[in-house]
Amino acid sequence: MADLPATIRVSYGTAIALGLREARQEVAPTTAYLLWDPGCRGSCTFCPRAGGNAATDRLSRVAWPEWPWAEVVRRLGERPGPLRRICLQTGWHDSAGAVLPLCIEALRPTGLPLSLTLHPAQIALVDGLLAHGLDHVGIGLDAATAATYSRHKHREWATDWPALTAALERHGPRLEIHLIFGLGDGEREFLATVEAVLARRGLVALFAFTPTGEGGGGPPDLGAWRRVQAFRHLRSRGAITWDGCRFDGAGRLISFGLSPDDLVGRLADGQAFQTAGCPDCNRPFYNERPGGTMFNFPRPLTPEEARQAIADLELAL
Numbered sequence: 001m002a003d004l005p006a007t008i009r010v011s012y013g014t015a016i017a018l019g020l021r022e023a024r025q026e027v028a029p030t031t032a033y034l035l036w037d038p039g040c041r042g043s044c045t046f047c048p049r050a051g052g053n054a055a056t057d058r059l060s061r062v063a064w065p066e067w068p069w070a071e072v073v074r075r076l077g078e079r080p081g082p083l084r085r086i087c088l089q090t091g092w093h094d095s096a097g098a099v100l101p102l103c104i105e106a107l108r109p110t111g112l113p114l115s116l117t118l119h120p121a122q123i124a125l126v127d128g129l130l131a132h133g134l135d136h137v138g139i140g141l142d143a144a145t146a147a148t149y150s151r152h153k154h155r156e157w158a159t160d161w162p163a164l165t166a167a168l169e170r171h172g173p174r175l176e177i178h179l180i181f182g183l184g185d186g187e188r189e190f191l192a193t194v195e196a197v198l199a200r201r202g203l204v205a206l207f208a209f210t211p212t213g214e215g216g217g218g219p220p221d222l223g224a225w226r227r228v229q230a231f232r233h234l235r236s237r238g239a240i241t242w243d244g245c246r247f248d249g250a251g252r253l254i255s256f257g258l259s260p261d262d263l264v265g266r267l268a269d270g271q272a273f274q275t276a277g278c279p280d281c282n283r284p285f286y287n288e289r290p291g292g293t294m295f296n297f298p299r300p301l302t303p304e305e306a307r308q309a310i311a312d313l314e315l316a317l
């Protein structure tokens, strides 16, 4: 029989928000990010935890110190501060089906809505976990085409994509599909997968590829990244359609099918460029170095930042 783990990893920013660590915080997380990973079976090229490397305290750019479960749950319940949601990030592990319901029950007394992330190999757990009281499930699809999925996740798109779309048909708006831009997918093919998720009423959480030394390569082109963000935002709100967008011969998005004034007006509040995903998920500095390029803004943009982000789209406006 499975037991609740004795300890849980907590993102460094979350640890500060909970008073577990003393440090200055440029932007506080509005979701508490926890990590359960006793040794992931996955072998994603970009992940420091791949191949069961549970000893590292890193995931993406973030450090995840370990704390007793009971202490974390108590603080989440007593002084959530800026935290309005919990996201339990999980590795692919054979005991997940037994352990994760225990984690959900242990976190329930905090009263905060709960999200949980799964590796695509464990999509079969989605129905049961949602029925067990989860609010949302994030699925780390990460790559957007069969070629990059095979190269970076070492998995078969032909198996995992149909399972994902079937889950989207059942639970659309409660599923966040995590996609990383910068793994080698072209702009048009990446957006075709974003479109396929949104067309099934699913949600898309965008990540900019973060070089950590494992996966190679650099961060994505900023103009292409901003166009991807704008597409996700405008399409999610029904302001544009796939058929209304135009791409050039190289697959670069050159028109959203809106007049320049209409496009600028719809992007002027900067929301398109803020972190997207579950409600209140802002993931501060998952993709960014403090002071570096803000791929996902973890807070509202200033008017000047919004103007710059629109200029970064590199469209003829």
Ligand code: SF4
Pocket (backbone or CB within 6 Å): 031, 086, 087, 088, 115, 116, 117, 136, 137, 138, 139, 176, 178, 205, 276, 277, 278, 281, 282
């Ligand atoms: S969008 Fe944010 S809160 Fe939702 S599953 Fe992904 S990381 Fe967690």
